[in-house]
Amino acid sequence: MDELEMDAITVTFGGLTALDDVGLQVGPRQVHGVIGPNGAGKTTLFNVACGFVQPDSGEVRRRGERIDSLRPRDLPALGMARTLQGLGLFDRMSVLDNVMVGADHHARSGFLGSLLALPRAGRDERALRDRARAVLDDLGVAAYADRYPPSLPYPVRKRVALARALVSAPDVLLLDEPASGLSAAEMDELGELVTALAATTSVLLVEHHMDLVMQVCTQITVLDFGRVIAQGVPEQVREDPAVLAAYLGEEVG
Numbered sequence: 001m002d003e004l005e006m007d008a009i010t011v012t013f014g015g016l017t018a019l020d021d022v023g024l025q026v027g028p029r030q031v032h033g034v035i036g037p038n039g040a041g042k043t044t045l046f047n048v049a050c051g052f053v054q055p056d057s058g059e060v061r062r063r064g065e066r067i068d069s070l071r072p073r074d075l076p077a078l079g080m081a082r083t084l085q086g087l088g089l090f091d092r093m094s095v096l097d098n099v100m101v102g103a104d105h106h107a108r109s110g111f112l113g114s115l116l117a118l119p120r121a122g123r124d125e126r127a128l129r130d131r132a133r134a135v136l137d138d139l140g141v142a143a144y145a146d147r148y149p150p151s152l153p154y155p156v157r158k159r160v161a162l163a164r165a166l167v168s169a170p171d172v173l174l175l176d177e178p179a180s181g182l183s184a185a186e187m188d189e190l191g192e193l194v195t196a197l198a199a200t201t202s203v204l205l206v207e208h209h210m211d212l213v214m215q216v217c218t219q220i221t222v223l224d225f226g227r228v229i230a231q232g233v234p235e236q237v238r239e240d241p242a243v244l245a246a247y248l249g250e251e252v253g
């Protein structure tokens, strides 16, 4: 059964149709890439997947169950997590605390628990702190645990944002333009990281950089003017005349 499924999704903004009858499936341990030229509807599709945008019609399903009226706050309970282009890290919290915030419900029980001075909450808090450190370590940024985000280079901040998404051990990870602002070498590292993550997690990857998408995705959906113009494995999509035409004149990063 698919981890995440979007079926016949249509989204309009005023008179503009941003998505028109778009469907895709993210199977277990698949990395499903969504690409397309500027304005194709990628961000809108991502926003539907994480509950920022409610579709006008169509269905979103998680392991076969409808989750149409999804809101971002519902993601942790559904075993889903996301990273955003803007990173959304808290400047006045340490890297470690930023990551702990990602384990939403644990973090809250820890916070409430510490107000009530419950011993169990103390243990949970310690376990969460250990887990946050372990995830930072997995991503190669544990050395920055006590630093504050504004003092860190952008690629490190991006890894911290990813750690925050991973600390809840999601089954589905939604990544919005994870390669933006990275150098070619950093992008290669990101590719290896996403491939490693796919051993345990399904990934929906919205990304402008064709190279990264071709490198890491098992399935690709190509959007143009809000419609699916191609779907398939990287080799199919790469050669598809409709895709080549859509990207003609675009700078493919």
Ligand SMILES: Nc1ncnc2c1ncn2[C@@H]1O[C@H](COP(=O)(O)OP(=O)(O)OP(=O)(O)O)[C@@H](O)[C@H]1O
Pocket (backbone or CB within 6 Å): 013, 016, 017, 018, 036, 037, 038, 039, 040, 041, 042, 043, 044, 045, 208
């Ligand atoms: N909140 C909104 N209100 C009105 N129009 C919107 C809104 N969000 C997106 N659009 C429009 O919907 C269309 C699809 O935009 P979207 O941002 O999803 O495309 P994209 O493929 O992510 O583009 P880019 O690669 O430039 O980020 C565009 O024409 C955009 O102007």
